Amino acid sequence: MAARDRGDMPAAIAQIGAAMDRLSALADGLDPGEATLMRALAHNFRAALLRGDAAQAQQSATTMLERSGGTTRQKS
Numbered sequence: 001m002a003a004r005d006r007g008d009m010p011a012a013i014a015q016i017g018a019a020m021d022r023l024s025a026l027a028d029g030l031d032p033g034e035a036t037l038m039r040a041l042a043h044n045f046r047a048a049l050l051r052g053d054a055a056q057a058q059q060s061a062t063t064m065l066e067r068s069g070g071t072t073r074q075k076s
Contacts, residue, residue: 017046038064
């Protein structure tokens with residue numbers, strides 16, 4: 001968030017990508033196939049952000065959330 005707040009979007013995207021990679025690595029021990037899918041989705045997410053394709057980035061994020069079993073929280 002600090003990188004985003006100072007306007008350094010490439011650094012913010014790199015840090016988000018690194019966090020996604022760590023999560024994928026954790027998933028390797030539980031379900032290697034699912035981890036492979038998560039790595040592909042993370043790659044697509046980063047690529048979409050870097051080219052400014054917000055719709056594709058949102059789709060990748062939504063798919064990752066659905067596959068993980070997570071839910072969205074409403075902002076308060």
